Amino acid sequence: RKEVEQDPGPFNVPEGATVAFNCTYSNSASQSFFWYRQDCRKEPKLLMSVYSSGNEDGRFTAQLNRASQYISLLIRDSKLSDSATYLCAVNIRASYDKVIFGPGTSLSVIP
Amino acid sequence: NAGVTQTPKFRVLKTGQSMTLLCAQDMNHEYMYWYRQDPGMGLRLIHYSVGEGTTAKGEVPDGYNVSRLKKQNFLLGLESAAPSQTSVYFCASSYAPGVARDTQYFGPGTRLTVL
Numbered sequence: 528r529k530e531v532e533q534d535p536g537p538f539n540v541p542e543g544a545t546v547a548f549n550c551t552y553s554n555s556a557s558q559s560f561f562w563y564r565q566d567c568r569k570e571p572k573l574l575m576s577v578y579s580s581g582n583e584d585g586r587f588t589a590q591l592n593r594a595s596q597y598i599s600l601l602i603r604d605s606k607l608s609d610s611a612t613y614l615c616a617v618n619i620r621a622s623y624d625k626v627i628f629g630p631g632t633s634l635s636v637i638p
Numbered sequence: 639n640a641g642v643t644q645t646p647k648f649r650v651l652k653t654g655q656s657m658t659l660l661c662a663q664d665m666n667h668e669y670m671y672w673y674r675q676d677p678g679m680g681l682r683l684i685h686y687s688v689g690e691g692t693t694a695k696g697e698v699p700d701g702y703n704v705s706r707l708k709k710q711n712f713l714l715g716l717e718s719a720a721p722s723q724t725s726v727y728f729c730a731s732s733y734a735p736g737v738a739r740d741t742q743y744f745g746p747g748t749r750l751t752v753l
Contacts, residue, residue, distance in 0.1 A: 531680075559740055570728055570744035571681070614680070618740040626740055628673075630680035 530554060530627045531617050537633035544605050548632050550615030551597045560591055561616040562600050565631065571614055574600075605636045640664055642745035644729050650751045651719045659714040659748050661729030668733045670712040671696070671742065672704060674725040681728065687712055719752045726750075 533550045540546050552560075560577035575582065577589040577598050588601040598615055612631040619625050642663045651657055661670065668689050673681040683696030685704040693704045701723060703715045712731075716723060726749050730742040 561741070568747075570746050571742075572744070573741055576741070616742075620740075625683075626742060628681040630678060 529630075530619075531615060531629040533613075533615055533629040534632045536631075537635060539635045539637055540605055541637050542605055542607060544636075545601065545603050546605055546634060547602075548600045548613055548615075548634075549597055550599070550629050551595075552615075552617045552627075553596070554617070554619045554627075555596060556619055557596075557617045558620040559618040560589075560598050561618075561626075562587075562589055562598075563614040563616055563628070565612045565614060567611075571628075574613070602634075605634075607636050607638065610634055610636045642729055642731055642743050644727075644745035644748050646748060647746065648749045650753065651716075652753050653720060655719050657716050657719065657750075659716075659727055659729075659750075661712045661714070661731075661745055662710055663712075663729075663731040663743070663745075664710060665731060665743065666709070667731035667743070668709075669731060670706065671730045671732075672702070672712065672714045673728045673730065674698065674723075675728060675747075676725050684714065684727075716750075719750075721752045724750060724752045 562574040563571040564574045565571040577591045581590045586603045590599045612633045614631045615629040645660045671686045672684040682698050687693045687706040690709040705713045728747050729745040732742045
């Protein structure tokens with residue numbers, strides 16, 4: 528089993544839709560969690576960290592469920608500019624801050 | 639403040655050739671990383687460094703070597719390139735005092751093709 532797994536996608540949604548991505552992790556000692564966004568042929572960039580209590584940043588909401596070992600990202604009122612690949616990342620804090628990335632889920636927002 | 643930069647942006651090599659990829663960061667970060675990204679595989683860690691003069695192996699280190707002689711630079715070397723090393727290579731850095739330890743900042747990537 529991979530350490531971090533994500534919905535395979537791709538997700539094709541109309542503008543204005545709400546879309547949710549899920550990510551599961553296998554290491555119960557994982558310490559911190561993130562969502563990164565990667566545009567086509569660009570580098571990943573941090574979208575948001577995921578806190579235990581859940582957190583929101585505008586149209587984006589991230590949730591963490593430690594018991595079930597998954598994190599989620601909800602995007603409301605999707606915009607064309609949200610089209611990208613979304614990577615979840617988990618820090619298992621081994622001998623260093625070991626961050627494991629999921630394979631990513633592709634989102635296309637259609638006019 | 640340029641963040642993380644990588645050179646070159648593109649490169650085509652023949653099997654058996656060697657090359658060095660350069661990563662530089664101006665954020666005074668302690669940690670630096672080299673990843674490769676292949677379709678369907680996500681980002682895989684090649685080597686990393688937790689400080690100047692230190693390096694360690696990541697998930698897929700075979701065929702690569704690294705050096706961190708200066709805090710701001712992290713070099714990735716391919717000793718004898720193979721077609722299996724065709725990939726996009728990303729450098730990242732993280733952790734400065736007072737900044738979240740594990741938020742990684744990525745360079746723009748190097749697209750390498752080995753023929």
